[in-house]
C-alpha cells in the first residue's frame with residue numbers, strides 16, 4: 001500500500017501533544033499531567049562534565065552512524081548485566097536520537113508497504129503513526145481487563161501479511177508490566193512464524209510492587225528476530241538530549257544504518273558523551289527515584305478513587321495511570337474542560353485507542369507539591385463531570 005501525499009499527511013491528523021500544549025499555553029497556570037517526563041534532572045555528576053565535553057574539538061564534527069564505540073561498549077555491558085542480552089552474538093547495537101526514532105527505523109527496515117504490524121491496545125500513538133507513514137497497516141489486538149497481553153487474541157490476528165508484533169513494557173499508557181511468561185509467549189510465536197518482535201523498554205527501571213522487568217531479547221535465539229528498544233529520556237532525565245538505542249538482528253544492520261544515515265547521519269556526539277557520563281553513574285540513579293514516584297503514584301490513585309464515577313488502573317509500572325470516567329462526554333471534551341475550567345491537563349484516551357471516556361495521567365513530571373495542587377483541581381473537575 002503506497003501512500004500518496006494526502007494519505008501520508010492524514011497520518012498526522014491529530015498531533016495530540018502540540019494540541020494539548022497549545023491549550024495549556026492559552027490557559028496560563030495550567031499544571032500539565034499530559035506529557036510523559038520525569039520530575040528530576042540528569043545526574044549532576046554527568047552535567048558537570050559538559051564544559052570539558054565541549055572542549056574536545058571532535059565533538060563538533062560528525063561521528064559514526066551507529067554511535068561511538070565507547071557508548072556502544074557501555075551499552076553492551078549494561079545489557080549483559082541488567083537485561084541478560086548478549087549483544088554481538090547475531091545482533092548489533094545502534095544508538096539513535098531516542099526510542100521514537102529507533103521504532104520508526106525498525107519499521108522501515110523490517111516491513112514492506114502493505115505489511116501488517118500487530119499492536120496492543122492501548123497503544124502508543126507515535127508508534128501507530130510510524131507504522132502508518134511507512135505504508136504499513138497497524139492491526140490492533142485488545143489486551144485483558146488489566147491491560148495484559150492476550151496471546152490468543154494475538155494469534156488470531158496473525159495473517160500471511162503480518163510482519164511484526166509490537167509490545168511495550170512497562171507500558172505507555174496503561175502502566176502494565178507484562179509478565180515474563182507473556183513476553184516469552186509473544187517472542188516464541190515470532191520465532192516460530194518468522195516475524196519480528198519489536199519490544200520497547202523505555203521504562204525498564206520504572207516498576208513497582210515487585211513487578212519484575214523482563215527483556216525478551218534475552219531468550220535463546222531471540223537475537224535473530226527481536227528488536228529491543230531503549231531510551232535515556234526517562235531513566236536519566238535526558239529527554240531533550242535525544243539518546244536511545246536499539247539491539248537489532250545483524251541481518252538488518254545495513255538497512256538500519258542506511259536509514260539512520262539519511263535521517264540523522266550520526267547520533268549527536270555531545271548527547272552521546274553526556275549519555276556515557278550518565279550511564280557511568282549507573283541505574284542506581286533512576287532506581288533511587290522510584291520511592292518518591294511510587295508515593296506520588298499512590299497519592300494520585302487515592303485521590304482519583306474518591307470520585308464515585310471514576311476508576312483507575314493498577315499502575316504496576318511506567319509513569320502513567322489511566323482514569324476511566326463514567327460519563328457520556330467525549331474524552332477530548334473532558335480534556336478541554338479540565339484545562340479551561342480547572343487548569344489541569346491530561347491526555348484523552350482515544351489517541352491510545354482506548355474506548356469510552358478515558359484519560360491518561362502522567363504523574364511524574366511535576367513536584368509532589370504541584371501534583372497535590374493538580375489533584376485538587378482534577379478531583380473537583382472529575383466530580384463535576386461524573387456527578388460523583
Ligand SMILES: Cc1ncc(COP(=O)(O)O)c(C=O)c1O
Nearest residue numbers: 036098099100172202231233244
Ligand atoms: C513507550 C515509549 N517509547 C518511546 C518513547 C519516546 O522516547 P524517546 O524520548 O527516547 O524518543 C516514549 C515517550 O513517551 C514512550 O512512551
